Amino acid sequence: MRAWRAAFHQEPELSGQEVRTREKVLQALRELGIPATPVGNGVTGIVGLLDTPRAGPVVALRADMDALPIVERTELPFRSKRPGVMHACGHDVHMTCVLGAALLLSRHRRALGGPVKLLFQPAEEEGSRGGALPMIEGGCLERPKVDYVVGQHVDPGLPLGKLGWGIGPFMAAADFFRLTVKGRAGHASTPQQGPDAVLAASEIVTGLQALASRVRDPCDPVVVSVGSIHGGTRDNILPEEVVLEGTVRTVRPETRELLERALRRRVRGIAASLGARVGIVYRRGYPPLVNPPEATRAVVRALEVEFGRSALVEVEQPLLGAEDFSRYLEKVPGTFLRLGVGGRGAPASLHSPTFAPDEAALVIGAATLAAAAVGLQRGHG
Numbered sequence: 051m052r053a054w055r056a057a058f059h060q061e062p063e064l065s066g067q068e069v070r071t072r073e074k075v076l077q078a079l080r081e082l083g084i085p086a087t088p089v090g091n092g093v094t095g096i097v098g099l100l101d102t103p104r105a106g107p108v109v110a111l112r113a114d115m116d117a118l119p120i121v122e123r124t125e126l127p128f129r130s131k132r133p134g135v136m137h138a139c140g141h142d143v144h145m146t147c148v149l150g151a152a153l154l155l156s157r158h159r160r161a162l163g164g165p166v167k168l169l170f171q172p173a174e175e176e177g178s179r180g181g182a183l184p185m186i187e188g189g190c191l192e193r194p195k196v197d198y199v200v201g202q203h204v205d206p207g208l209p210l211g212k213l214g215w216g217i218g219p220f221m222a223a224a225d226f227f228r229l230t231v232k233g234r235a236g237h238a239s240t241p242q243q244g245p246d247a248v249l250a251a252s253e254i255v256t257g258l259q260a261l262a263s264r265v266r267d268p269c270d271p272v273v274v275s276v277g278s279i280h281g282g283t284r285d286n287i288l289p290e291e292v293v294l295e296g297t298v299r300t301v302r303p304e305t306r307e308l309l310e311r312a313l314r315r316r317v318r319g320i321a322a323s324l325g326a327r328v329g330i331v332y333r334r335g336y337p338p339l340v341n342p343p344e345a346t347r348a349v350v351r352a353l354e355v356e357f358g359r360s361a362l363v364e365v366e367q368p369l370l371g372a373e374d375f376s377r378y379l380e381k382v383p384g385t386f387l388r389l390g391v392g393g394r395g396a397p398a399s400l401h402s403p404t405f406a407p408d409e410a411a412l413v414i415g416a417a418t419l420a421a422a423a424v425g426l427q428r429g430h431g
């Protein structure tokens with residue numbers, strides 16, 4: 051498993067470009083004697099099938115494959131050989147864990163109640179269409195039809211050896227907006243001559259915060275952030291337009307609908323009150339990740355047997371990060387887990403140039419997925 055992981059880590063590839071990574075996964079599956087097929091239109095996904103004569107439920111184990119545009123600053127002996135690209139979100143670990151689970155399960159085929167599918171999915175970090183959607187459209191959940199899907203993500207906030215689980219909203223929906231505020235270009239000393247795009251944009255930035263605090267139930271998490279604001283060239287010129295970009299995070303589908311409507315209304319209202327015009331682009335990203343109760347409980351029971359009750363940590367608050375594993379859960383039940391990789395001292399966070407999860411997590415992650423698959427097949431019906 052260390053060798054697999056080092057090979058993935060050393061040669062990271064960005065979203066949608068996971069060509070060498072796909073070759074390595076295919077090679078590993080060949081060595082394990084597991085047949086694999088490419089899947090997804092124009093993407094680099096793979097589905098492996100660990101078959102068994104038993105006709106029990108089909109469980110799919112999913113790993114994501116892509117890396118990030120980050121200059122690696124770890125001291126790992128197998129650090130990235132590709133300048134400016136790094137496995138800083140642990141997807142190298144995720145792939146290795148699915149391969150490790152396949153190895154375990156192929157050695158214990160008699161424990162399997164049905165086939166196990168191995169989903170290697172590209173482009174998780176891409177954020178809008180992502181890799182899960184083309185995998186699903188390419189039929190990764192069909193032939194044989196998948197009954198349950200299980201995934202996990204490394205979590206540096208959780209100590210090594212702990213597994214985080216939760217029922218209900220677990221991660222957020224992430225939607226994108228771009229607001230182009232139009233005013234009148236002119237001398238900054240004569241603002242009376244037309245709408246001021248800078249002033250209107252500023253009021254919009256502050257006005258949007260009332261969405262998070264006043265539109266929805268305070269117990270329902272919402273984030274509205276403007277992450278970029280561009281306009282103007284110097285102090286005494288009023289620009290014609292200012293462009294704002296931001297993200298809306300929600301965990302409930304109803305709240306997601308509500309926030310989009312409220313944002314459009316609020317932005318138009320503020321701009322109109324100042325005589326400015328505004329163009330709104332609102333794009334849906336990944337849906338919220340919601341863990342269904344029954345499948346999650348079946349997995350947790352299996353993991354308690356495997357690792358002991360103290361290894362399991364119930365996660366009470368959803369993370370407002372997004373993850374396109376949510377797309378599979380929209381189609382079939384299953385669960386998404388967090389794999390503790392926190393070490394001594396303060397572990398570097400995900401997406402940081404020094405992120406280096408503890409390698410001991412590889413075996414734990416593989417055993418977690420294998421136990422989850424067997425548990426779901428046993429608990430079924």
Ligand SMILES: [Zn+2]
Binds near residue numbers: 401
């Ligand atoms: Zn990430």
Ligand SMILES: [Zn+2]
Binds near residue numbers: 140141203
């Ligand atoms: Zn990730």
